Amino acid sequence: MYKGKTVCIVVPAYNEERQIGRVLETMPEYVDKVVVVDDKSTDKTVEVVRGYARKFKDKIVLIQHRKNEGPGGAIASGYEWARDNNFDITAVMAGDAQMDPQELPLFLDVISSGEVDYAKGNRLFTGRAWEIFPKARYLGSAVLSLLTK
Structure with a gap:
């Protein structure tokens, strides 16, 4: 719970066993x-998640798609689960560890205070993004991000 609000994190995952x-x-x-x-991974993502679900007891829920629906479909399934289970705040964090969980309060503070109903971040504009991403992928993603705004 964060400042009196229940928090659910949706993690879309496709072949993220590592x-x-x-x-x-x-x-x-x-x-x-x-x-x-x-999202219908072909590697051991499901087995890895099940192991963590046992370790963290009731904190982790695994939803398995029968067919690959893409990131949007995976996120929608997670949002639907959170809505059906009455969570106050739902956020999305990618399954590939590119997002820093320590940055969640930047979003949760403004949402839990009622200032906004929705907040969106950009993983490309943090200080760590340049260190984590391969340079060509970073530059390509940054250009595409700017073009779609």
Whole structure:
């Protein structure tokens, strides 16, 4: 719970067996539920998530798609689960560990205070993005992001 509000984090995942553990291990204590939506992975993502679900008991929910629906479909499934389970705040964090969970309060503060109903971040404009991303991918993503605004 964060400032009196229940928090659900949706984690869309497709073939993230190598990264999903870091996402789940670094999730802040105030997050009430983590909903991992596996989008028909062909690797061991599901097995890795099940292991963490056993470790963290009731904190992790795994939803498995029967067919690959893409990131948007995975996010929609997670949002639907959070809505059906009456969470006050729902956020999305990618399953590839590119987002820093320590930045969640930047969003949660303005949402929990009622200042806004929706907030969106940009992983490309943090100081760590340049260090984490391959340079060509970073530049390509930044250009596409700017062109679509």
